[in-house]
Amino acid sequence: MIKPSSPTPDHLRELKFSCLDQFIGPFHYTNLIFFYQADAAAADDDENGYKSQALKQSLSEILTVFYPLAGQVVLEGNSSINCNDNGVAFVEAKVLDGRQLSDMIEEPNLEELKHFLPTQHFVVEDNIVLLLQVSFFDCGGIAVGFSFLHKVGDGKSMGEFMTAWANANKYKCNKCKCRCDDQFMNNFNLASLFPPVEFLRTTSLPSTTNLSEKFVTKRLILDRKKLTDLKEAIVSAPGSQLKDPTRVEAASAFIWKHYIIDSAAQKRRQIKLQPNVDQVEVVVENAFMAQHTVDARTRMNPPETNVFGNCFLIAATEIVNYNDQQQEMHHLAYLLRKAIKKIDGDYIKQVQIEGERYFTNLFQRLDPVLKGKLGLCSFSSWCRLPFYEVDYGWGKPLWVCTTPIPLKNLVVFISTPSGDGIEAWINMLEDDMKIIRIE
Template sequence: MSHVEVISREMIKPSSPTPQNLRNHKLSFLDQIAPPVYIPLIFFYHPELGYDIDRAQKSQLLKQSLSDTLTRFYPLSGRIKNEFCIDCNDAGVEYVEAHVHAQLSNVIENPNIEKLKQYLPIEPYGISAAMGREALLAIQINFFDCGGLAISLCISHNIADGPSLVTFTNAWAATARGAIENVTPSFDLAFHFPPRELSGFKPTTGITTEKIVTRRFVFDKMKLATLKDAASSATGSLVKDPTRVEAVSAFIWSHFIEVAKSKLAPKKAFVAIHAVNLRSRMNPPLPDHAMGNIWRIATALSMCEGEIGFGDLLSKLRSAIRKIDSDYVKDLQIGDGYLDFLKKRTENYSNGEVEFCSFSSWCRFPVYEVDYGWGKPAWVCTTTLPFKNVVILTSTSCGEGIEAWVNMLEDDMNRLECDHLLISLDAPKIND
């Protein structure tokens, strides 16, 4: 059992002041409609490499390199002024140091999913940066008894998506290890998606007050091969070359549907929502280091009449994802129909007639490249989410497997874990 003791809290500001002409950072339309929550990531590092660097040296190195990095990522040190812009006032990011009375190996070899939030600097879903009072980025450095480290970051979704967070983290790590080449981020998303008057639309967190539990299902290389073979040969499948993300997403969606069908309340339809990175789908494409909420959702619909097959769901999912192309982005840039779509989805969600499940794949994020000078991380993870039927997909440390972080109502999770197909794939749950 680990015990986390907070040692210090402070604000880290950019090492150079932000020029006056950059003080007002425009939020894009996509930033405006992002959920008012934080995105959490935790990076765990073994003590073996760089063990000769003591805690005080590491602390000073991380603080100074963070300050230097914030000069280039200046909006992260600001505060939200209103729904249209950020005041880049160099107020700083929250920086916490803590001592963990435990061995790192005990934490990552048998992780207790419910306890991971203790390594975060803030509760990512309990507060909002929307009112402009809180830092847009918060960081906690956790020093373990053995010399290992856990570095956690929580970034406001009002200004960044997952790729943006990883871009910043890799830039910070590169600065810390003294890398000569380093990324220059771009903050011009509002040029491509100008902010709009939202006409009464208010982004929601999606947080439920019902009891949600989180399970981590691990699919290694062999299990993924079995799953992809099953997907390509399944009845109704038009996809003969599924990606690992497509196969896992459709597989879990099919089990969500079975759980929903087993309940007394009938559903009219089942919808899978998959987050899609727009950077490479724009014309011309945006660079990987473009900052902001550069994503939208693909929506796959399955009606509840008759048998719903794995292959059919996979085909629907791929078709929906491929519709997020350059033409889709153009419509998103010039039309107002997307707000109507969001309002309609909210109505469908609230009336209970449609069963939604949401997927977000972080598998291509270069999280295992984040090296501060003492080696690459042993494990990178998120935490529990207070959202119903939400799945986060991440790569395993070797890069060949997938971890599926599944968040469901407690009773629904019990039904899911009894599913004979899930058991037959032997995808273990690890949480306590």
């Protein structure tokens, strides 16, 4: 356990959750792994020991700035983090059996990636907010794995911490260079922007996931040409209302379209085998919706770019009923754009003022999903986050990835190493993935 190099002051010992943090639940980790260039000349145990010691030292220093990460979530009341300097779990590992860095990057085994994480558990372990693992390859390559408690922060927050730690390590905590204190001063104020909501003290995001069920993950690579083709198909489609789709909108519409078509086809096959099924119920079962997480920081008025926490809102599309018109990709992309555009400064201000109303409506919208009457695809994009700029002094990462996540119909987007493509990590129930043919 790595603790902050200096104790957290008494007046900072309790960090209140915002209503956006309260909503996140149940407690689970978000995972990221960074793979760094092999250097055979620096692969001996002494050199690895030096790097590990430097990482621990810089981590201890940077935790004085990111002090909530060394605390513990107060499990009762869904209200706060106890910033008690409990520490961050730090694991050192060595890759055996002759596995090379190139093996992991060129032909990754998605299940095997979990070995580069500090915990094999999806749910919270020993109430620790952050766990880290540094793995050394015989070839000299290094992998840095993060398990970050989602309750405490979103992808933007993860990226801020990783960048700050890497800079502290690279510059040996010369704060004149990494400017940690200046950059992150007063950024733990999300609760002042989005005040806690009383009913969320006992209620959080209802899970659509049963961890006893079998989940599988598909990693879909959408390179620059594929994304260009998708965007051109959206723009050129008869009746298209979207003339400038983004790569994320195109990728989301593409995956959502396949989910709708293949799910509806599967349901029609099931209905043929059950001729007595109520046709009214059939219509309900052919209803679909998508939602995207939207970073609220730059959309607020004024913007709050450095605020730490779960500073995002959920953009939910209109319900799509399966038919020849509504399943078209250009229409789905338009619905996504429309939903995301709705989250502007005025919308965010209303959430800040009437948080209880926002979450009440959100729970109502999710109710048919929980009852199995509405198919939902959830998208989260990390494409704009500067993960490929995280440099500990060994150069920029060769590959940044997440790992399989046991959350139903969740799609996570990460930029490819070239920066112009997208890796889509699609998580579904095993039986559902068998019928979704996304290529």
